[in-house]
Amino acid sequence: MNSYDAIIVGGGVIGGSIAFQFAKRGKKVLLLEKDRLAGKASSAAAGMLGAQAELEADDPLFTLAARSRGMFPALAKELKATGGIDIELVNKGMFKVALTNEQEAGLKKKINSQQAAGLEAEWLSSADLRKVEPLLSDELKGAMYIPDDGQVSAEKLALAFTKSAVALGVEIKEFVEVSDLRTENGEISGVTTAMGEFSSRNVIVAGGAWSAFLLEKSGINLDTHPVKGECFSVLTNRPLIEKTIFSDGCYLVPKVGGRIIVGATVKPNTFNQQVSIDGIATLIKKATRLLPAMKETEWEKTWVGIRPQTGDGLPYFGEHPACKGLFIATGHFRNGILLSPITGVLMADIMEGKQNQEWTAFRLDRSVQTIFS
Amino acid sequence: MNSYDAIIVGGGVIGGSIAFQFAKRGKKVLLLEKDRLAGKASSAAAGMLGAQAELEADDPLFTLAARSRGMFPALAKELKATGGIDIELVNKGMFKVALTNEQEAGLKKKINSQQAAGLEAEWLSSADLRKVEPLLSDELKGAMYIPDDGQVSAEKLALAFTKSAVALGVEIKEFVEVSDLRTENGEISGVTTAMGEFSSRNVIVAGGAWSAFLLEKSGINLDTHPVKGECFSVLTNRPLIEKTIFSDGCYLVPKVGGRIIVGATVKPNTFNQQVSIDGIATLIKKATRLLPAMKETEWEKTWVGIRPQTGDGLPYFGEHPACKGLFIATGHFRNGILLSPITGVLMADIMEGKQNQEWTAFRLDRSVQTIFS
Amino acid sequence: MNSYDAIIVGGGVIGGSIAFQFAKRGKKVLLLEKDRLAGKASSAAAGMLGAQAELEADDPLFTLAARSRGMFPALAKELKATGGIDIELVNKGMFKVALTNEQEAGLKKKINSQQAAGLEAEWLSSADLRKVEPLLSDELKGAMYIPDDGQVSAEKLALAFTKSAVALGVEIKEFVEVSDLRTENGEISGVTTAMGEFSSRNVIVAGGAWSAFLLEKSGINLDTHPVKGECFSVLTNRPLIEKTIFSDGCYLVPKVGGRIIVGATVKPNTFNQQVSIDGIATLIKKATRLLPAMKETEWEKTWVGIRPQTGDGLPYFGEHPACKGLFIATGHFRNGILLSPITGVLMADIMEGKQNQEWTAFRLDRSVQTIFS
Amino acid sequence: MNSYDAIIVGGGVIGGSIAFQFAKRGKKVLLLEKDRLAGKASSAAAGMLGAQAELEADDPLFTLAARSRGMFPALAKELKATGGIDIELVNKGMFKVALTNEQEAGLKKKINSQQAAGLEAEWLSSADLRKVEPLLSDELKGAMYIPDDGQVSAEKLALAFTKSAVALGVEIKEFVEVSDLRTENGEISGVTTAMGEFSSRNVIVAGGAWSAFLLEKSGINLDTHPVKGECFSVLTNRPLIEKTIFSDGCYLVPKVGGRIIVGATVKPNTFNQQVSIDGIATLIKKATRLLPAMKETEWEKTWVGIRPQTGDGLPYFGEHPACKGLFIATGHFRNGILLSPITGVLMADIMEGKQNQEWTAFRLDRSVQTIFS
Structure with missing residues (x-):
């Protein structure tokens, strides 16, 4: 059986970024996705890089977010060169x-x-x-x-990470669901899937809101929950706004070609991917209050993203407290696109055993310490 | 060159019904559609058979509408037997x-x-x-x-007419646009298309709101205009309503499988097939006022129909005042589905030279008499 | 916490049929579906009722299949009356x-x-x-x-079962994935989901090819595997065939409205839902060899179904050998539509403790006896 | 009534390029599109810039094509800066x-x-x-x-032209069909539409294969005909080819993100936009012969473009021989994307009365001279 330096579980923007960084460091990586690449929250995001808009300066996440935001200009060039994809970075504020x-x-x-x-x-x-x-x-x-708060195409970013990862040698399998984690003597040894077993001494769970299902099997019960967000988009021939407009409970993100994405509702504790009439009505009301000219735009489509939220609002980055070699990167909530560049680098550092005081706030054992103490 | 007993221009529910009735009378018929069959207003309709809901008892159209409504039960069986399609007739009022x-x-x-x-x-x-x-x-x-005001699936009805017509020998060509009418000595002799010419002594224009473009070429300028109507549909597992709910400016039509169609805005003088945000917001507001439980339903999709309206609100049925053999059936506005059965029979009668006092109100020369007097 | 007479896991044609039969017997039923109702193999099927075409007369499954086929005419009427949906039963052979x-x-x-x-x-x-x-x-x-081998609309049948079940009081939750089975003293007590726990002394796993993931958690390892099947459909205005045409490796099923479904490839051991170019090319080649006029038809769409196959080719119906109250109905392979009526009745009988010699061939312990002996 | 410096009829890549160039020269432009922008052949194209691959060096069109190809690098930057859209120019040969x-x-x-x-x-x-x-x-x-034969995204190019034109002040109306040309004393004075009349002393017909319908009304009968081309696309995670592969009757164009476009059949004299099974089978056979690994790729979708071809294979650029102010740019066949940059500049030059010996081969009166002589 083939063995990998690392197996990444999850083909969204977080899994893709980790795969890309691991590959850059010369690792032999397998990425497993239970459905299609970037099929869930990664493609549903509006792509705002709202470090200052979304977070307070004294939030433990702020430093990380601002650093991640700063990585985008260079990353955009790197991903274009490696995988050929333009992530449509716009830095208009x-x-x-x-x-x-x-x-x-x-x-x-x-x-x-x-x-x-x-x-x-x-x-x-x-x-x-x-x-x-x-x-x-x-x-x-x-x-x-x-x-400094720009935006990208979330879908293109997710695609750019995975395509660039493939260009650097990462192996990707879609429609392969990890049904169990395999361990030996308290250390991770691989994963079990319907397509057989895959071996590695390093497994990184980056499955967004779905990470919880898999982590249950490891004896860990992270304090996470899914949060449904509904969005819609409109089309217009004449540009209505130049910059992203952000307000309480509603944002408008102008995209290339006259598309405006309007988001997002916040409905906790459900994996339901249906768009409700109430969700649409609420968003339209808020959006047209901000920008009355929205009324005359053309309806394009609507969709749902299931975002992974945590009990204290901070993501989890780190190694499993009781299982060596099992790493987790989840809980990005509405900041997955913004945080994806730094998450890739950070997880690569963690896996290589580097120490960094900044990460302490995101350790897994902050909420599960009683279980393992 | 092949010659036909009749050429029908328009593959919607009206053209289909005429083709079906002509075929039943043994005619050799060619039906030409510039795009796909039932691609416009016919498929956009909610399928209400609102003879009493939509019309006053003293409206000249009422008698016709009530008779057409009464044809549906037998027609449903006939179309199912001939073309295999269930038009989903529901007679719950x-x-x-x-x-x-x-x-x-x-x-x-x-x-x-x-x-x-x-x-x-x-x-x-x-x-x-x-x-x-x-x-x-x-x-x-x-x-x-x-x-007695029931409903059908508009899309299924249009399909049932054309498929039954084909089963009876009607020839159908999609994506063939009639660019001109051909005449000889003031009588119709056929049509010109990009696929060549087709000959017949009887041409029936049944192109809905698009009929006007073609009729211009005949020297007639019927008082018609397009009226855009926006709709949307929702899905729900538990049935919310049993019967069609009709109010000023909004109706809710419960369909099989938990779908509810909500319609329709009324925006005159445009062929624009884009759904506006304003249209959706208005419909949601009205629908949830009638049926608050709508809020929790799932958004399915939205669409536009361009309905053919006339100056006096009555459809046009009859022969062109100055061109023998050229017949017109248009102007059904929001009653195209309801009126389609009687329109087929009526146009077959007219083409066969039958006289009927009832039709007088719908003659073409009621509005164009000055031109031809 | 609410308690149910039975919880059914799986919202396809099998789960729907079981829910319908349970509800007819007065049970309080909860049906859980991890995604959308009938979203997988149930909607992908061509709807053939090929008891004689697919099975040999001495196959243990044949008697069951023939009886299930015989149930369709009455069932079609019952489902239409209960849930309003026409399953488009065609009995042309x-x-x-x-x-x-x-x-x-x-x-x-x-x-x-x-x-x-x-x-x-x-x-x-x-x-x-x-x-x-x-x-x-x-x-x-x-x-x-x-x-006697007819056909139905597979999608309509699945919808008809679930809508009729709802009409009879069954509660349905979509997008709720069962992550674990709950037991007490070796008896089933309910299920765990991301939306909380649900209690019942009877849990029926009817998740098609996905059943295996859940059954692993019960200590049972049924000999099942997924088999991918690719199909495509075409549209035609004139009918090309009246009856279903079945050959080695390819079938053509004429549907209402001029659609023909062509199926299906057989690719074992994968949950991959992507349609391959090779699959399409193979099917087109076989189909046009049978029916050369296929060449001129219009391409409509292509899709994949993941069918649940078993080691000996027979489905599993019955109670878990080591867990009282846990029932399984899976392994229908290409006969899920055909077998769905009898499966619903049979599972209701089994759950009520009825004995029937005919079912012996489908018991779960035929392949797992060594584990539990 | 508003008057424009120019009215362009057609919102594809040719109409868009002309609008963009006119706007750069300070003209007040109205662009009318009967359906959606870039809804037909412009979006259907694979985007090859095959000046040398498609044309012989001594073809009168070659010089123009090569010059147009050479405009792309600067144009890509200009369109990105003006309208924000990346046309995905790839210069890998x-x-x-x-x-x-x-x-x-x-x-x-x-x-x-x-x-x-x-x-x-x-x-x-x-x-x-x-x-x-x-x-x-x-x-x-x-x-x-x-x-030097590169490629672009045809859809993005069409969008980039129209969005950049809007940014420079061009007014665009979708779903407005020109039903007639208006003239005064043999000079063009405007157009008639269902939305009313629009005035200009310069009308440019750039409606692709649909141009013929409109030109008939001007007393001109250009020797043009529609040629249907069917394509399909596949998706693949690992890149199979780096450069465009071109052979007799089949080409493979690798796009960003692992998409490969395969085209195209050549079916003259039809506006039918349906994809035939035969067309797909033929393309798959040719493509897999060139690149056997195609077999394992994932089917994405298929579509049709209706390309405008002419009797002698050369496009028409110029003023109507008998109607001052009426200009035509059509007949680009399979080279519309490649020729779009030069066509915009050339039509702007022609409209401004510039003389250029190079254009002689494309004059309208080369084929209609007998009519007007």
Whole structure:
């Protein structure tokens, strides 16, 4: 039986990034995906790189997120050169808008704390905002402008990681579901699938919200849960917005060719991939309040992503506390696209035994310590 | 060159019904469709047979509509036997509901006039209505119950007509657009297409809203215009309604397998087949007001139909005033499915030279008389 | 926590039939489906009811298959009345054709043995065959005519079972994957899912090829494996064949509206749902050899079904040898549609403790006896 | 009524390129498309830039084609900067392969004549070819290597032209069909549509194969006809070929992300957009003969393009011989993508009254001179 330096379970943007980084370090990698590559949350994402928009400067995840965001320009070139795919990186910045005085106050406070941390962010009055984005509602109080929060095509990014990984020698098998983890003397030795067993001393579970099913079998019960998010997209011949518009409970991301992605609802604790009428109605209402011209756009399609959330809101990166060689990278919630570059590097470092104080907050045993103590 | 007893231009539900009736009378028929069969309004319809719901008892169209509705049970059997297709006729009746006191008064008046005309219709109070349809909003004032207004699958009906026509010997060509009408001495002699010419002494234009383009070439300018209608459908495992629910500006038609069709917006003077966000938002708002449980249903899809409307709201049936052998059947607006059975029979009668006083209201020269007088 | 009389795992045609029969016997049933209802092999099937075409008269499965085939006419009416869905039952018979002298001899022998068993079957010469189906290739040696092997719409049948089950009170949850079976003292007590636990003293695993994943957790290792089958469909305005045409490695099933389904490849030991170019090329070659007029038809679409096969080719019906209350119904391979009516009745009988000598051949312990002895 | 400097009829790659060039020259342009932008042949194309592969060096079209090919690198940057869209230009060259000795001789002769004309082209033996493309069949005799014939995404190119045109101020209306041309004293004055009339002294017909319908109304009968081409695409995780492989009757174009486009059949004189089984079977057979590994790839989809061909194989560029201000650009056959950049510039030059000896071969009156003489 063939043996691999590492087996990655999960063919989304996280599994793809890890495979790409492992391959760059010369590892012989097998990536297993139970369905199609990038078939779930990775393709459902709007692709915002909202490090400053989504996170507070003192969030343990912020440093990681900002570093990951900074990796995109070089990564875009590298992936284009290696796998031929343009990830459609756009660095035009983001507006986080306020509809109420409370939101305005909150955003101004956020700006102050981010500026204090040396980050670029500034307040635009309603009038100044509409000079740049004239079709936004005059109901808006103004916006926090974040020049460094860009966006990519989530689907292209996931594809770019896996295609580049293949170009570097990674072996990929779709429609192969890992039914069990194999261990010997408390160490991982491989995986069991309907297509047979595959051997490796390193197995990385990167299955997004579905990771929990597999980890159960390892005696670990990570505090994670699925969060359904519904989105839709519209088409328009004339561009309505130039930058991403972000508000409480609704964002609008302008894509190439006149597409705008509108997202996303937040419905915890379900793997149900059906789009509800209520979800669509809520999103349309919020989106047209921000951008009244949305009403005249053409409906394109709607979809669902199941995002992996954790109890404390932080992802899990690290080795299994009781099973040597079993690594986990999950819990990225709405930041999977943003965090994918750094996750690949970080997991490669962890697997190579490197130590780094920064990762402590994301260790698996932060929530399961009682079980293994 | 082959010659036909009749050439029908248009492969929707009207052209199909005419072809079926002509074939039953032993005619050699050619049906030409510029795109796919039933690709436009015929497949977009919700399939309501709303003779009493849509028309007043004194409307010139009412008698025709009621007779056409009455043809469906026998037709369903005939089409199933001839072409093998079940048109999914459901005869469970319809509720035309009132949301305001004005609507309630209007419906009660309508009930009276229909009862006076010998038709079945009755008023149900809000409480009685919700005994039958318990999930309807308690905001409703009540409903006009119309036991005889059933429904079919519009798509299946169109398919059944054309497949049955083929079984009876009709020749069908898809993707063949008639670019011109050919005449000799003021009489029709055939049609010109990119695939060559086809000869017949009888040409019937049944192209729905697109009929106008062709009729222009005949020197006639019928007072017709396209009216865009947007719809969407949802899926649900448990049945939410049993009967069709009809209100001002919104209807809900329960289909087999848990599908509900919600329609339809009314946007005149456009052939644009794009679904607007505004259209969807409006329909969802109206539908969930009638049936709050709609919110939890699953979004399926959305589409557009371009319906042929006329200046006075009545369809055109008859021979061209200045071109012998050229017949027209268009202008069915939202009643194309309902009127399709009678239209087939009527056009066959007209082509065979039968006289019938009832048709006078639908003659072509009612609006173009000045041109040809 | 709610408790059910029975929990059925799997929302395909088998799970649906069992749910329907249980509900008819007054049971409180929960049906769990990990994805969408009828999303896998049930919808992929061509819907042939080939009891005589697929099985030998002395096959232990034959009696069951013939009885199940005989249930369809009454079932079609019952499902239409209960759930409103027409399963499109067509009873025009089937031609099992011979391309070689060896195949001719084999079919004639099969006819003899079936006639001896009191079944209807006869040989048609090439000339006689082409009187009925004039477009079939003149290369054919003739055909075995089986008047009683009809067909249905597989997708409609699966839908009809589940919708009728719902109408009778069955509760259905889609996108709920059973991750584990719960037992108490060697008896089943319920199932674990990401949506929580559900309790019942009876759990029926009817997950087709995916059943194996779940059964592993019960300590049983049934000798089953997935077999991929690729199909495609074409559209045609004029009917090319009236009856199902069945040959070695290829069948053509004429559906309503001019669709013909062509199937199916046989690729064991994979859950891969991708259609290969080789699969399509092979099917086209075989189909056009049987029916040259296929060449001019319109391509519609292609798809894959993953069928559950067993080591000895017989399905498994029965109770788990070591876990009271855990029942299994799987391994139907290419006969799932045909066997679904009898499977529902049989599983209801087994669960009610009825004894029947006929089922012995399908007991679970026929292959696992050594483990549990 | 609004008046435009130019009205372009047709929203494909040719109409889009003309609109883009006109807008760059400061014109006020209206582009009308009867359906969706790039909905027909433009999106159906494989995107090869086969100037040397498709044309002989002494073909009157060759100079134009080579110049157009040379415009792509700068155009790609310009379109990306203006409209944000990457046209996925790949400049890896093309192999025109020989399967027979006759083809080998023909290609070697072609290489000689192209080298004599100063173009790059060279012969690779079968062994040398398979060093670069190891998965190609060993049945091949060798290949003509054309380093300068690249490829783009046809769909992206069409989108890039129209989006860039919009960014420069061009007004676009979809679903607006021009039903007639308006003239005054033998000069064009505008167009008639179902959405009303639009005025301009310059109307450019760029409707591909559909141009003929409109030109009939102008009293001109260009010698053009539609040619249907069927294609399909496959997906593969590992790259099978690096460069475009071109042979008699079949080409394979490797796209980003592991897609390979296989084209195309040649079926003259039909607007039928249905894919035939015969077409698919033929393409699969040819493609797998060139590249046996195709067999294991995954089927993605199939489609049809209707290409505009002319009697002498040359496109028409120029002003209508009898109607001042009416311009035509059609007849690009299989070279629409390749010729689109130069066509935009050329039509802008023609409309501005520039003279150029090179265009003579493409004048409209070359074939209609007798009519107007």
